[in-house]
Amino acid sequence: MLRTKIFSLVAVATATALALTGCGGGGEAGGSSTGGESGTLRVALNQTEEHPSYIALDNFGKRLEAATEGRWKMDVYPNETLGAQQEALQLVSQGAVDLAIVSGTQLENLNKDFRVFNLPKVFDDVEHQMKVIHDPKVTGELYTSLEESNNLTVLGGFTQGARSIYTNDAPVKTPADLAGKKLRVQESDVMIALAEALGASATPMAFGELYTALQSGVVDAAENNEVSYFTQKHFEVAPHFSQTNHLVGLDYLIVNSDLLGKMSEADRAVFQKEWTATHEEHTKLWTTATEEDIASAKAAGATFSEVDEAAFDKVLEPIAGKFIENDAQQALYDAARAAAK
Template identity: 65%
Template sequence: MRNTTFLRAGAVAAVASLALVACGSGDDDAAGGGGESKTLKLALNQTEQHPSFIALENFGKRLKESTGGRLSIQVYPNETLGAQQETLQLVSDGTVDLAIVSGTQLENLNKDFSVFNMPLAFTSVEGQMKVVNDPKTVGDLYSSLESSNKITVVGAFTQGTRNVYSKKGPVNTPADLKGQKIRVQESDLHTSMISAMGASATPMAFGEVYTALQAGVLDGAENNEVSYVTQKHFEVAKYYSRTNHLVGLDYLVVNSDLVKGFSAEDKAAFDKEWAAAWAEHTDLWGKETDKAVAAAEAAGAKFNDVDAAAFEAALEPLKAKFLTSDVQKKLYETAQAAG
């Protein structure tokens, strides 16, 4: 059972502790290329077994080596520093240096991010990664929050294909979701997405989902196979239906003042090691997805395919509702063309 009250209290204590450490460390010169070292604090809402944690841990090790110890990364998993909405604000404030946040969090700050959160925008992880880590395509988008929020988007990890899972039974068509309370990320787009798929959308922080499923507050949720297993949601919602409605995204965000203070040498090392991190993560994702499905099936979870055409038809109207500017339409066309 997930103790979310404990997590919130822990987040407050952890952030307070980090602030004290920052005040006493005297290591800020390292970010500008000085001789001292700086450990960057990175917030993550996943477990230590998740591909994101593994790739980020390795990112930090390589960065430390590449900069001769001037920069390193400590990853705080399991929402230790708070839920994503909280850690995004902490990065903006400069209390936390880096965080992994879902696309829906950035969509709430700039609607142009909603393009890559659109259902059916991407049809493959490979096409997705080609677009979202291409500076020529996303450069303006990723710098759009710097002046208003002091947040720079570094790049993105895939969340893989997201699907629906339920306590009540297999889902084959949108009609099977009628009346079911399905957890959704905190976003107007994703609330509309789940509603279009036939369910009652229930926005909720990620760390609260297990308990809500267990208590009957939720009937199901939508997520990828890896998170379904690492968060043990298969224990309380054993029917996993491959709606393939979305190839999700997580973004790495950094405090803009911090990254602008990097020396040219350290910035080059940071960018190089980040490119290696998302490539490693993508490779891990495929392998861990296969393992997750096998583990869930062994524990009694049931996987099924759905009427894909029925879900595509239900989701089609969202394009007209949410793609309203020329910038958004162009980004969407780029995503579609990537396959």
């Protein structure tokens, strides 16, 4: 489609400058003295108000409103108020919600090329990850690939930090300790393969269901970062956190593609500037929150254990070869790894 091709070229030239350029079905649209539309943007988030993602997005909205003299405002809805991630993704696609933060695993279910950035060990650390996912030379075509099929554009992302495993009975030192355990994973082929490689029984489920599932024994273990572990109070029902650091997780900020093109040029430039400031702020907040939440979880009775990293690397290494299926995916993987050097 011509529209998609035009947006693709703009994305390569300006990266996330394609960021939201309109007002969706959730907000009130109006005219602007600068020539574009104006309105209040609804953002869906599955985290709490204490989470770095909420704080960074809330600050984004405040700066955007001030910089556009009130033409553009932003309301962030935390705690899955607008639905779990899969539901939020559909609402953005339909235009009922303007933007949403969704896990990379949600997007790999729409385009398998996204799963490259969900593979274990593709990123060495958060700094490496942020360098790659905000480089338009690497991500330009990927981020516009869902416009025609799903009416979605990816603007960039937030880190989920290094993900590890936590359990409700005993620490995990090696993959053998996970044998037979029901491990909650996100709904994706990569995460299911990860659980199976570790010897666990993969149990996909929505994030909001996890606390009760751990509490009731529906699952024995989960994998996530220290911030979510603490802010969601999972330490209360799974007090053993094993620092496997098996992958650096990734969230994307997505927007309904029909909204693009409605902002004035001046407001679009402001949005881009503030979005860049937002994901940079989030990374700083994440570093601080990780340290604080580890300390808080320990004070609440959780234990943090080191693991046999070599044993985990050995069973996880073959996963990349299993899921890289074409030249485009290999190119993404190679570009990501090259950025680490």
